[in-house]
Amino acid sequence: MTIQKDNPFPCDEETSTKAVAVHCKGITKAYGSGSEVVNALNGINLEVRTGELTMLVGPSGCGKTTLISIMAGILDQDEGDCVLFGKSFKSMSDLEKTRYRGAQVGFVFQSFNLIPTLTAAENVAVPLLIRKIDRKTAVEKAGETLKNVGLGDRLNALPAQLSGGQQQRVAIARALVHDPRLIVCDEPTSALDHETGFRIMELLQYAALCADRALVIVTHDPRIFDFADRIAKMDDGRIVEVFDSPEDMKE
Amino acid sequence: MRFVAIKMLVGDRAKYLGIVMGLAFASFLITEQLAIFTGLMTRTFGFITDTAIADIWVMDPKVQFVDDIKPMQDMQLYRTRGVDGVEWAVPLYKGLLKAKLENGNYQTVIVIGLDDATLIGSPPVMLKGQAADLRRSEAVIVDTVGAAGKLSKPSPVPGQKRIPLAIGDTLEINDNRASVAGICKVSRTFQSQPVIYTTYSRATTFAPKERKLLSFVLVKAKPGEDVKALASRIKAVTGLAAYTRDEFKELTIRYYMKYTGIPINFGMAVLLGFIVGTAIAGQTFYSFTLENLRHFGTLKAMGTTNKTLLGMIVLQALMVGSIGYGIGVGAATAFGKLVKDTELAFRLPWQLLVITAVAISLICVFAALLSIRKVMKLEPAIVFKT
Ligand SMILES: Nc1ncnc2c1ncn2[C@@H]1O[C@H](COP(=O)(O)OP(=O)(O)OP(=O)(O)O)[C@@H](O)[C@H]1O
């Protein structure tokens, strides 16, 4: 696999002043009701900055997925508010939130979530199609993005014809194609072997990260902690500590 | 996103074909049953169709349909002739009589007696001989189905095919000799007995002696005369019932609709097609949506609005609907062509295609609604669930 060395994504490293991408204040979230209630988040305060790869780590069930869901605007918190690039989700209607997501958020999933009947290029084109860009332009742009993740020769392959690592590359291209400012990844390497996971993290770090974009990755795979700029450690619905580098956490 | 919707649907071959076939089956069943029903209903008034020359049928007011004969006195003919606007009026006899065949067997036949002078109402299609041959003494014209069937003679060699009644053969109707002078073709009706045409006077000789023998008076309106108005005038003057051709057909159909099990039987079959179609297609379409729920969720998370998702599902439903409809209606038409020359009644006027289209649309709407409801309520947060 070769990644072109000139970064194709509109990142302007020079003007990098790390701005606040997401600011979460006092987030709580409970699932269920009555005696069955599960308090998934118990007052989360977290700042995610652009130009950084922030990792959310912690034991299973501690609320990592719940938190990035709220940060990405696909789940409503009970209390508190998340402000994404200066806009509060609380102030948005469902429709506005959907539109905002379409423009500002890219998603990468553990199980890729590619549409099986679309080719790689078509899958990558979807975020552009959602934004009503015509099909020809969208698929062309998707093709370019796929080249940049090293899949320029598999544009017309169906997901089933690709390996797990390749599928995750397609998913990353899909998360990048419309140039969103926040990319959320839930366990992007868990379905992959170590080597492939490592390559995926390299790709994310190289291709996705840039000065005006923030990357939030949920993981409990300690082997990829080294890719993080900051690590937020969670337990029982709380942020227990934020480390400014992987080395800090190891100590 | 239309493109994504179509690819999602078509890409899943097995399901896609399942839905289309379900809808095709439903649309075939509905169209075919309606067509047979329409065909049967057309048969009920076959005799009126065959007697197309008459503008107006005059009869006893108690008559409920074309085979329901309530004889009138002959003088009603003259009273009808006297009505203003009548170009001509002729008598018509129609009755069930017993015919004795050469081998001594008895067979009930429908005897039609035509005005002696004009022979108005003669058979629509003559296969052998001609209508004018009825003027010969003892002459009758027999319909070909009856001649080859119930009136045919056994072969002298046992086990061989029966011999159809032919010109020159004789039979006895109520002890009166009748000689076959022609073979004709008539529209199928619900009455399965052979049809025998003869003159009015001969028919009334055949019939048991009664005071009233006139079944119908056939009326032609003067050129430019409003047929409907003339019918009501005849009614007013004579106190009889007078229907235009179409009104009489309608009266007949309405009778069959009301007093026979036919509409119910066909209604059930059509309903069954509808239900089976809804069940199969609706169920498969819904399960297609369920299977793709994760992808709909992903699309939603990635910023697809509910409105767009709704459009996608409607498009998918429209697509399977129109393809299924096309196949079903096509198959029904082919079926119609296939059975054209058989005993099966089959008529497919364009109105039936509209009815089927509406039914299939309803099925699709129903199937789509379930799916739409599911997708609208879908939480995009499911995308992170594995
Ligand atoms: N839809 C839901 N309904 C009820 N409870 C839920 C739901 N989603 C999550 N939970 C509960 O909320 C808590 C936090 O879940 P969450 O998925 O955020 O954890 P996580 O940190 O992502 O765990 P993992 O590492 O196993 O993915 C868990 O106790 C979980 O059981």
Ligand SMILES: [Mg+2]
């Ligand atoms: Mg999780």
